[in-house]
Amino acid sequence: MRITPGMTAENAIYNLQLGRSAIDQLQEQIASGYNINRPSDDPLTTRQLLDLQDQIDSGEQYSSNITKAETLLNVTNTALTSMADLMQQVKKIAGDMVTGTLDASSISSAVSNLTQLKSQLVDMGNTRLGDQYVFAGYKTSQPFDAAGAFSGTTDLLSVEIAPDSNVATTVSGGDLLRGGKPPAAVGSGATAGQGPIDILGSIDALIAAITAKDSAAITDGVKNVKAGADQITVAQSDVAGRLLRLDNMKSMIVSNQNTLKTVFGDIQNVDYAKAGVMLSQQTTAFNAALSATSKLSQLSLLDYMK
Amino acid sequence: MGINTIFDIASSGITANRLAIEVTGENISNVNTEGYSRQRVIMENKPVSTANGFALGTGVEIAAVQRSYDNMLQLQLVNANSTYQESLAQQSALEQIEPTFNSLTSDGLGTAVANFFGAFQDLSVNPSGSAERQAVLTRAQIMVDSFHQMDSSLTTVASTADNNLVGITAEVTDNARNLALVNTQILATNSVGGNANELLDQRDLLLRKLSEQVGVTYSIANDGTASVTLAGGAQLVSSTRYATLYTNATGAPATNDIMISGLGNPPPANAPATDTLVGTVGDGATVGGKLGGTMEVRDSIVPKYRAMLDEMADEVVTQVNTLHAAGYALDGSTGTDFFDAAGLTSGSIALDAGLSAVKIAAGFPTATDPAPTSSGNNENALKIANLGSTSFAFSTGNATFGNFYNSLVSQVGVDTEGTQNVTTQNAAFLKQLNALRASNSEVSLDEELLNLTRYQRAFQGSAKVVNAATDMLDIVLGMVR
Numbered sequence: 001m002r003i004t005p006g007m008t009a010e011n012a013i014y015n016l017q018l019g020r021s022a023i024d025q026l027q028e029q030i031a032s033g034y035n036i037n038r039p040s041d042d043p044l045t046t047r048q049l050l051d052l053q054d055q056i057d058s059g060e061q062y063s064s065n066i067t068k069a070e071t072l073l074n075v076t077n078t079a080l081t082s083m084a085d086l087m088q089q090v091k092k093i094a095g096d097m098v099t100g101t102l103d104a105s106s107i108s109s110a111v112s113n114l115t116q117l118k119s120q121l122v123d124m125g126n127t128r129l130g131d132q133y134v135f136a137g138y139k140t141s142q143p144f145d146a147a148g149a150f151s152g153t154t155d156l157l158s159v160e161i162a163p164d165s166n167v168a169t170t171v172s173g174g175d176l177l178r179g180g181k182p183p184a185a186v187g188s189g190a191t192a193g194q195g196p197i198d199i200l201g202s203i204d205a206l207i208a209a210i211t212a213k214d215s216a217a218i219t220d221g222v223k224n225v226k227a228g229a230d231q232i233t234v235a236q237s238d239v240a241g242r243l244l245r246l247d248n249m250k251s252m253i254v255s256n257q258n259t260l261k262t263v264f265g266d267i268q269n270v271d272y273a274k275a276g277v278m279l280s281q282q283t284t285a286f287n288a289a290l291s292a293t294s295k296l297s298q299l300s301l302l303d304y305m306k
Numbered sequence: 307m308g309i310n311t312i313f314d315i316a317s318s319g320i321t322a323n324r325l326a327i328e329v330t331g332e333n334i335s336n337v338n339t340e341g342y343s344r345q346r347v348i349m350e351n352k353p354v355s356t357a358n359g360f361a362l363g364t365g366v367e368i369a370a371v372q373r374s375y376d377n378m379l380q381l382q383l384v385n386a387n388s389t390y391q392e393s394l395a396q397q398s399a400l401e402q403i404e405p406t407f408n409s410l411t412s413d414g415l416g417t418a419v420a421n422f423f424g425a426f427q428d429l430s431v432n433p434s435g436s437a438e439r440q441a442v443l444t445r446a447q448i449m450v451d452s453f454h455q456m457d458s459s460l461t462t463v464a465s466t467a468d469n470n471l472v473g474i475t476a477e478v479t480d481n482a483r484n485l486a487l488v489n490t491q492i493l494a495t496n497s498v499g500g501n502a503n504e505l506l507d508q509r510d511l512l513l514r515k516l517s518e519q520v521g522v523t524y525s526i527a528n529d530g531t532a533s534v535t536l537a538g539g540a541q542l543v544s545s546t547r548y549a550t551l552y553t554n555a556t557g558a559p560a561t562n563d564i565m566i567s568g569l570g571n572p573p574p575a576n577a578p579a580t581d582t583l584v585g586t587v588g589d590g591a592t593v594g595g596k597l598g599g600t601m602e603v604r605d606s607i608v609p610k611y612r613a614m615l616d617e618m619a620d621e622v623v624t625q626v627n628t629l630h631a632a633g634y635a636l637d638g639s640t641g642t643d644f645f646d647a648a649g650l651t652s653g654s655i656a657l658d659a660g661l662s663a664v665k666i667a668a669g670f671p672t673a674t675d676p677a678p679t680s681s682g683n684n685e686n687a688l689k690i691a692n693l694g695s696t697s698f699a700f701s702t703g704n705a706t707f708g709n710f711y712n713s714l715v716s717q718v719g720v721d722t723e724g725t726q727n728v729t730t731q732n733a734a735f736l737k738q739l740n741a742l743r744a745s746n747s748e749v750s751l752d753e754e755l756l757n758l759t760r761y762q763r764a765f766q767g768s769a770k771v772v773n774a775a776t777d778m779l780d781i782v783l784g785m786v787r
Contacts (some may be wrong), residue, residue: 163695
């Protein structure tokens with residue numbers, strides 16, 4: 001094949017261009033720290049990276065949901081613990097009334113104690129976090145009035161902690177303190193102590209029984225408040241169970257995130273050592289090409305003719 | 307047969323070699339001229355005479371000055387130019403589109419959609435919170451803006467392509483006019499028996515330039531003039547006459563059709579109503595060249611991505627609106643749309659005019675809360691948040707919004723990579739053809755310098771013969787003195 005200086009020049013430009021673009025790509029990778037800087041660098045891996053990023057992002061959303069749910073449940077738990085303590089006192093006073101003498105002073109002190117305890121239970125029932133009442137269901141207004149009437153709903157707010165997996169973040173105040181909405185009937189005789197228990201109603205009934213010195217009704221009341229205390233303990237263990245579930249999910253998400261981020265990093269992060277070696281290879285080749293081009297393009301018969 | 311014959315032979319040598327040196331000089335001068343084919347002097351010995359009793363030539367004459375060229379290569383170059391420019395036009399458009407879809411280095415529409423549904427997750431934790439409600443509105447607006455932004459960058463690419471057609475057709479017409487002019491000059495040179503080598507080079511160069519802009523077929527007549535036909539069959543150049551290729555905006559929104567006028571020199575005025583249509587929307591692949599590639603960008607590449615974006619916007623609007631209208635807002639109202647129900651494309655998607663933070667329907671009827679006036683009801687917020695991880699039937703198969711968008715990004719990547727590869731291959735093929743053409747036709751200085759020396763020496767030799775003949779004449783004349 002006949003070779004002309006023009007062809008040599010064209011070839012030199014073409015090959016220098018190839019060398020430059022290879023160096024440029026390496027430079028971009030090293031400077032950005034990413035292996036893939038635009039979808040066309042590797043479309044399929046791009047797809048994979050975006051999917052990984054989506055999973056990481058949704059994991060972050062779920063852990064933020066879990067943190068919020070944990071806060072709500074912890075506040076609920078604190079309120080339940082206080083309620084359980086209050087119920088212990090109610091049980092003790094009721095028990096004393098069964099065995100003790102029903103003289104006027106002990107009756108009035110028991111009645112005033114029980115009234116106080118009931119209103120404390122109501123206060124606990126109105127516990128809130130920010131502007132959210134934790135026992136009000138879907139209502140955002142105070143769920144219990146001073147008399148203990150429940151105006152909230154018995155729904156449980158739930159939060160998504162994983163795809164298609166919800167956890168309730170509240171306890172229904174109506175079910176907890178009134179045995180449902182409308183309140184359950186206060187048990188007497190054979191039905192005394194059978195759930196669900198209207199705790200606040202039972203305390204009212206107990207106060208009435210003590211005032212009336214009705215020993216049969218007091219015995220029923222004792223059974224009712226005992227069962228009511230159990231009802232609160234059950235709610236406590238329910239909340240504790242949910243907290244445990246959240247905790248498990250959270251650590252699962254954390255380990256999942258770690259794995260996803262590692263995979264993401266393995267694909268996307270530049271191996272600087274490798275890139276450095278490749279850059280030095282390319283630079284050497286490019287230097288050689290430059291030097292060869294400059295030497296060859298000077299060659300001409302003109303230099304040897306007089 | 308006398309001494310004078312020696313003068314004749316020597317002078318023919320001097321003339322022939324002087325001419326050869328001229329041609330060599332012409333070659334050397336044009337070493338960097340685009341499209342120039344080197345010329346060679348073909349020398350022949352003059353008619354033989356037998357005056358001496360044996361046959362001897364009567365000197366040298368120039369039989370021809372030939373240009374070195376290869377018709378087959380020219381034909382391949384014309385085709386390769388069209389293909390290369392077509393893919394190059396597509397590649398540069400895709401490289402403009404790609405950054406818009408580059409979710410690898412910056413947050414794009416995919417993140418905006420994920421954040422929008424994430425905001426509903428946050429709202430589900432605190433359905434009455436005004437901060438959470440405001441966040442939903444903000445995230446929705448950012449998503450809408452992202453849709454608009456992507457739509458407008460696609461629109462820009464398409465309208466730039468459409469505008470470029472005007473310039474490209476003008477260039478085609480310009481080259482056609484020049485080709486008709488060169489054809490005229492070739493005819494004129496031929497009529498006086500001249501050598502039209504340089505004009506033929508120009509003719510071939512113009513043909514190659516034309517082929518870059520639009521797909522052409524050409525034929526060379528016996529008189530050396532070229533005629534050019536466009537891919538659709540319309541005649542662009544016929545010997546000394548040419549046609550105007552121009553654009554004509556039709557339809558709404560207006561897109562340029564490619565029209566061609568009648569032949570003439572100068573051609574008749576453009577008459578879009580009666581002139582021949584060369585290509586309209588969707589004809590890019592037929593038209594070929596830079597013109598065809600640019601049309602394909604406008605008619606198929608951009609619309610393809612826009613259709614996918616529109617499909618996604620449509621699905622988001624429809625799905626969110628359906629759930630939202632069934633839910634109850636903070637003020638107890640129901641049946642309100644979240645997005646404007648009329649905005650079903652990526653360009654027209656918008657929040658509903660009546661939507662405000664209070665109107666976001668987070669509540670949904672339950673057995674215990676049949677007509678949610680309770681601001682704490684989060685059922686509907688949960689349902690809408692759930693859309694973010696639900697698969698819907700898209701034209702590319704079932705996918706979540708995130709997955710669908712990711713596949714769109716990856717599609718843009720595949721297309722860009724593919725066009726880049728095709729363009730690189732075409733460029734390499736074209737480079738090879740150009741190298742072959744150069745090998746055949748391009749001037750080599752070293753070669754010309756050697757030729758120069760050769761002809762110079764021959765010139766000196768012929769001159770020496772004249773000296774010898776003069777000496778001989780002197781001797782003869784001295785004999786008779």
